[in-house]
Amino acid sequence: MEKMNGLDGKTNIQEAAALKRRVKAKKIPNMIGDADDHLEKKGGGGDHHQNTKSVPFLKLFSFADSSDIFLMIVGTIGAIGNGLGLPLSTILFGQMISALQVDKDVVRVTSEICLKTLYLAAGIGAAGFLQVACWMVTGARQAARIRGVYLKTILRQDVAFFDKETNTGEVVGRMSGDTVLIQDAMGEKVGKFLQLVSTFIGGFVVAFLKGWLLTLLLLASVPLIVTSGGLMYIAISKTASRGQDAYTNAANAVEQTISSIRTVASFTGEKQAVNNYKKFLLTTYKSGVQEGFVSGLGFGLVTFVIYCCYAMAVWFGAKMVLHKGYTGGDVLNVMMSLLTGSASLGQASPCMSAFVAGKVAAYKMFETIERKPKIDAYDTKGKILDDVRGDIELRDVFFSYPTRPDLQIFSGFCLSIQSGTTAALVGQSGSGKSTVISLIERFYDPQAGKVLIDGINLKDLQLNWIRGKIGLVSQEPVLFACSIRDNIAYGKDGATTEEIRVAAELANAAKLIDALPQGLETTVGAHGTQLSGGQKQRIAIARAILKDPRILLLDEATSALDVESERIVQEALDRIMVNQTTLIVAHRLSTVRNADMIAVIHRGKIVERGSHLELIKNLDGAYSQLIRLQEVNKESGEDVDGKSIYEIPVESFGRPISPGQCKRISSQKSLSWESSTNDSSHHSFSIAEYTSTSKGPSREKVPAESEEKFPLVSIWRLAHLNKPEIPIILLGVIAAIISGMLLPILGILLTRVIHSFYEKPADLIKDTAFWSKMFLILGVVSFLAIPARAYFLSVAGCKLIERIRLMCFDKLVRMEVGWFDEQEHSSGFLGVKLSADAAATRSLVGDALGQILQVIASVVAGLIIAFITSWKLAFIVLSLIPLIGINEYLQVRYMKGFSADSKMIYEEASQVANDAVGSIRTVASFCAEDKVMHLYSRKCEGPRKAGIRQGLITGIGFGTSFVMLFLVYATSFYAGARFIEAEKATFSDVFLVFFALTFAATGVSQTSSMGPDTSKAKDAATSIFAILDQQSKIDPLDESGMTLDYLKGDIEFCNLSFKYPCRSDVQIFRDLNLAIHSSKTVALVGESGSGKSTFISLLQRFYDPDSGYVTLDGIEIQKFQVKWLRQQMGLVSQEPVLFNDTIRANIAYGKEGNAIESEIKAVAELANAHSFISALPEVKINK
Template identity: 70%
Template sequence: MEMENGLNVGTTTTHEGAELKNNVEKAENNSPNAIGGRQDFEKSTGEDQNSKTVSFLKLFSFADSTDVFLMIAGTMGAIGNGLGLPLASVLFGEMVNSLGRPTGIVPLASKVCLKIVYLGVGVGAGGFIQVACWMITGERQAARIRGLYLKAILRQDVAFFDKETNTGEVVGRMSGDTVLIQDAIGEKVGKFLQLISTFIGGFAVAFSKGWLLTLVLLASFPLLVASGGLLSIVIAKTASRGQAAYANAANVVEQTISSIRTVASFTGEKQAVMNYKRFLITDYKAGVHEGMVSGLGFAAVKLVAFGSFALAVWFGSKLILNKGYNGGDVLIVITAVLTGSAALGETSPCINAFVAGKAAAYKMFKTIERKPKIDTYSTKGKILDDIHGDIELRDVFFSYPARPNEQIFSGFSLYINRGTTSALVGQSGSGKSTVISLIERFYDPQSGEVLIDGINLKDFHLKWIRQKIGLVSQEPVLFASSIKDNIAYGKDGTTFEEIRVATELANAAKFTDKLPQGLDTEVGGHGMQLSGGQKQRIAIARAILKDPRILLLDEATSALDAESERIVQEALDRIMVNRTTVIVAHRLSTVRNADMIAVIQQGKIVEKGSHSELINNPNGAYSQLIHLKEVNKESEQASDDQNRSEITAESSRHDSSLRYSQRISHLRSISQGSSVNSCSRRSFSAFGLPIEGLIPDDTWTEPEEMFPKVSIRSLALLNKPEIPILLLGAMAAILNGTLFPLFGMLISKVIKSFYAPPHKLRKDTNFWSIIFVILGVVSFLAIPARAYLFSVAGCKLIQRVRLMCFEKLVHMEVGWFDKPEHSCGSIGARLSADAARVRALVGDSLGQILDVIASAVAGLVIAFVGSWQLAIIILALIPLISINAYAQLKFTKGFSADAKMMYVEASQVANDAVGSIRTVASFCAEEKVMNLYRSKCEGPRKAGIKLGLITGIGFGTSFGFLFLAYATSFYAGAQLVQARKATSSDVFQVFFALTFAAMGVSQTSSMGPDTGKAKNAVSSIFAIIHQQSKIDASDESGITLDNFKGGIEFRHVCFKYPCRPNVQIFHDLSLTIHPNKLPWLEKVGVGNPQSSHCCKGFMILILVILNLMELKFRSFK
């Protein structure tokens, strides 16, 4: 009965034009999102993880009393579940003996069947407790570790992020390493305990029933354990096959699509396709190799199992003849040993999970236990009623922890009076921003003091003093939430009315009131949906809400154009009143009104005073900075005047140009290109264009892309060159499908032989032992052949489909990539995942169908030849047996859901917070971030617990169904034997033929592809293949000129971006650019500088595509 369990228990911005044209594949190498970058990170972090680990028991350091109870209960359930199989072997032997008796068959068989039912109830209950408890406690502990890790990260000082970690590593650990830890402390522990219990129980039963036969079978023990372990590893990794090998090809896709404008402008399509094709060949070889290795793994298990069974049958017959054993005892020993051996072999994935979890936990636990020098959560320090705002840096010596040998300050001193505005000016790297960091206490000086109101900054309660200091930086940091929520970071418990007042004071209400959702508008990741000026005004509103006594402006307007700077400066002037304000600026025009200006050079104050005082010293450092600025400005103005005289521009409808210049929403189309995320924004920076995304004034939703249905015939035609290979694979699949039912029939023959007269027993068992060896050899040839041949056909199809899609993609018009569904991430996923699933509907499906048909047909034929009555009864019970086979295979793969996907929103919160750690620290927003993170984790955590309960019920119930089916089958068989309508051999022939056929069908089906996903993938892929480009660079039609001079003319051009048809970009535009001239484009638009970016960006793009000349533009008031 459990013999099948014994045999199958687990069943680019830096490239110049000419270089880029010849080296397109290297474009955008520095992308933080590039796959290569992730691989380098994984490689760098993997070394540390592999060399240092925590102890296994330490993985459970964060378990609470509930978790301890769940683990104890889960352990008991796992032990009970694991002992079920060895006990079932004993009952199976009793059933063989009862059916082999000449009389009294039904009474004896009935007692055994009742025991099987009782055992099924016990095993089912144990399975439920095991899976549910370990999955739930794993989810609970992993969620707790995630939260503690993020809390510890937010607690660290800024120096920690300079030296020891980065945003990518933190997010990678929270989304990746916690999955490994959860795997090591969750259901894998229960599975390991169950398998160890099965191993110990199996050999205990075997030695008690026949120690001599057990010792002989131990000769095959190492091979069986090794092959079983290999099979478990292969099954566990089936879902991710081939993806690692495709990484380089995926990198080419990401680089090409994200910089599609650059690729198109330098006709790099052919080069990109060649690079992609080269990596696809590597991917094809890896896929075929993987299929072959997988097939050999399965074949090795079958060969060793069949060989071990042959040895057991041959030696068991000797013991029956010479040592007084009976057939039931021999079968109990065989099934118990094989079951125990296979169980031990299946522990390897669990051990691997434990090792990976211990390595992943090392750095996370180390971070959780780390005590920072500047502790955000410290409760120590002075809390006053308020501060006045006097600031002093006294004899400060300081160097950044990441660069200890580079001294920034050596005896630096500065005093700033309360309520005054002080400005720090100087060249880049002089130490201006370092003063801001020291006042915020992001760092402590190596010696000297930073004082506020005469009190050392170290003596204050850290959160309290930071709440008295407001910071507005050059690059304002916004979180991926609404405008209202971003402003609310400035103050705990703020009201909507306070937020509204802050937006008005910050000049932000002017644009937020025009948005469809107003303050509830989402700003996108890192505020990408807002312009630089808009983001800065939101940051100012946040600082206003904080109502600080000290205001720090770190180049708050340096990244803005003139118009945005004017609006932002107005807002800053309002909030600087009656506050101590420290301004760091490159633009000297922004500091003229400061009460005190300090000029810093190489970490020292070389001059100090008001603007009027400093300007009177012509040889002073401040005057030299002013003079240098004016010289540069005059040089640029002269160059602009010369360029402008070379351009003739005409416009027939000037009023229209003013109207369209007021539209700003289309900027995203140019600056972002193919995606709303950052992957495609880099391509435009090669032209020197501003990279800003603006919230549209007019909202227009692109209809969701619908993929057409594709017939299997259309897909099969793509696999036509591999038809001979598919036919050979089909033959191997049919042969492979018959192995399970034939094995079942042979077991029944062996059982009959064990009860034959001595001379016949000796002859028959020798014969069947040889047949088992032959069956093992056949399986060792058929299984790898099937796997290899279908891998060749399938990988060829994937390679062909991906190449066709990529060739089509690189020749699509640029406007096609403006749609969000055509972003580099979306396209990359379709080429990676969807293309890989395509093979499921042709080669893989054919092999699966033939396997199932062969198993079913062979099983039915053998069963009905034995006893048609019992065959019908068992056929009715097949669904119960199949459910358990499916559950067992899922158990081998793992029940836990993909935590990376479940926690994607929570990971985004962590990503935003860690990437903006200075902002979080400055606004004391650690608790807000943690509350938001916990709220995002609550849903996935509850879903994980619910999944544990449901999975436990399903897993336990499947075992109950299995044992119920066995008991029913044997009871019906006993009735037929007693009624002389069948022999005991017929009963076992029918039972094993059908149950083994069901096992084969169920396991083959569950290991097969998801046809629903495969059909959707085919539709997705063919939508690309059948897409027609409106501007196809591969089209050979059109005129060519012998003498191309380079004159350009826009003649009455009207234009809208395809993804924003409601926004008019050009309306009757006319523009002439003469050959060999350097164009100068003047800003147009009233009160809206972004409008000119769009117009200039569009024209520059056209000029660069033509590759005529170097372009240069200037904006002036």
């Protein structure tokens, strides 16, 4: 493991959340465990090694049922039939050439061949439908089943699994991302692979039948085509993957900044955020350019090899016609069959890549699915008692957390709680209080010793049943992203409205619920962000009350409540604790005075136990020290919640506190602002301010008609952003025009070659030699033009994306905090705009211009050639060209794959999984696994049906496309035969018109289908400019405004009235006045949602008041420079936010990242954080 300074230890998103709590409570042992976990992740690289493992291909189909097996068999038959269709069509094409060239009864013979073509088209169309529909439907069905099984397996795992082996992001990522790869690997790509293999085999069979000698000679070129095609797709897939990975860091930077916008604003970290984002964008830009170049080089190489094969085939074909009795049709038949077969094998590379990706993605998922947890939530074994008395005993327990097996929490720990009594655990943070609760809930099993309920080992009881008898309320309440009713109902299956209301009354939550616009139906938002901390806690308590448990576990259950709410809730808890066994973990000693037994825990040992009255008699005891310390803190005006009592050095337990110690501790002043909001973009609902008229229909924002509409932006405005790249774009445009002319020119060459095969021997040798050289020249031109177009236009396009993203992000960090309160301005929505929308705009300018010009060049060249040759025939073929375009579009769209769409349609279901896994302890405690699975299945029902419907529709489209293609061929050649018979056109004219127009149409359709959807791009551009056109009401980067050389710190709120912008119907302040003198400590108290945190938000200028004003040293704060104003303040919230960076960087953030080592060390000591940072593995803070 690499050595690392404790300050450099990083925290990921989940670890940051844990670290927030531990910094607040100083739980050093757990902190070390988390830090060590991260060190292992950073230094070990184990995940990378795991990702190279894969499952056998057939194992992907482990969850197929009989219907899926039937679909796969039918789909396989369809794929083989579809694959053989193209080689068979080359036979008819060869016959058509001979008929048009030599047959006198040209119309009759051509009619017969055209009829065979239509029969073949019908067969291929039906086979194509079966292939696509069956494989897409079975892929969607099996992937959905894997998602469900995986989530069910995840929910049954023990908590240790989430501590050591996975996290919410990984689970949701696998369900939304990896299952897409698995579905791709066992769905449509299997059908496509079987089709291409069939085409390869069929092509070679036909080629050998029509001309075995020429086939053997041309076989030398096949490996080149297959290899170049394979290398192209592999290189493209790898560079595309690197590009996605490159933007991941940038996307994380956006998510961190927006979701923590209050912290960023308070610490004036906007410029840091922009510079950090810019650094990540540079990497993304380089990856994008590399991807464009590799893609162009790959396509150029494949095109060059194919043209070289044409040259070789023409050269040897002439020899076969002269010496081996081949006809021109035979030569063309062999050429087309071999090229079709070999090209199909090259096209199989994306399928192979998909198979590999699917097998690798399945490895971790299947490994988890097969994992047997030590503590299985679905295990039905174990005893079920007729009644639970509630006796609890921990007997000689030895325990260490799985993440830190070397750090012993308990060594021979013993605790006994009699049924119907209330026990309280107090002691320093990290001493093991919450571990006792985790063991009783059986989140973990002790390494030795026993946990007994009613004298029976907890391991011998049925897990679901015993958890159903235990109610848990944690320090940080977990609410799900659903209504208040559903959140409370988690406590009991089938709970009635009356039962829910009674539970809310007992938890002192009824008034707050009735005051909300939609009452019980009010959605609390992700993780309950629409409620304040105290409101969330009361809902969580109501949920536990509804469960009516025999054993009640309260882990800091009232810590987030104001004093009055705590008193009322405590009374409610006291009422329901009658005849129940209750275990309380508390910091506020006032909440445990009435406990029957209080145990003081120190370093995993109970150092003192007894009732409150018994314990305070021992003046030198640990409990008495805590009581006196808390009283000292109260008298000195410190944090009255008592959290600072645990700052006492651990060595002082068991001996009296000296007056000097009291004095020293009380001098460590801290102002604790109780904040009811965190750094999410939503503020809390207010309770008292809701008027009676607010009851009834919802007045929440978000009606569709009220959404802001933005006019479509001008393409020229977007193009203006690409202005610096004009010279690069011009070079790309020239290369694009040349590329666009390649296919129509290929049509001319093929026509001349066909004509040459029916010439006299002398002319045949001379002309075929000339046309062979032309094919080589065309190949060289394509090898130069295609990569050049891709490279130059990728540079322009990637620069545009980089510029747009940076401009948008710079605009976002300038917006006032209130702007982020809107749901459509959340980190998720804005992240999509910077990620997907910015990328989509590329299809409107820059490299899109090259695509358009390439199309125009193809069309113009094709039309000129066709109309000069035979304008009448050109009109007929031109009328059928749209069918060719539709066919090519569907073919390329299918090659790109439809499975990626499932990632979007499963988003809502993924949110259910995200909530459940992120709150796994709550789910386990309330035995809610089946409820989560039922909700997940319900959310998946729509996407599952949509996937099946999509498969059927796609199958119809895919099958129909073949019918249309062959219909165009048949109609064109029949019309050509008529023209030849009437002597209005020659054989060469017919093929020249046909090739010129069909190849031009192919170029158009392929280019348009590969480019992003233009309509979507326009919407994306509109969305982007909607952000850029926003004007910030409070711009933190605005340099205007006054600054002071010296600030005293007098604060005054004068006649202040205020409503939150997104809750304009709720009056927070009305004509409020408050004066705070400099150097004074002022505390704001009141019920949750009363507006305490709003004071801080107004003082920091997160918002401006509707009327009245706030002054600092007698000057209205609106007159100050925003950045300077915020730099004069230091904010610590109830739920502190740490960034996914080192501890050093998080501390240095308080000085815009410019703090030196000595400063960081000094503030760490002042914050009493030095000790736990120094305790991190292999670390010294001054290193």
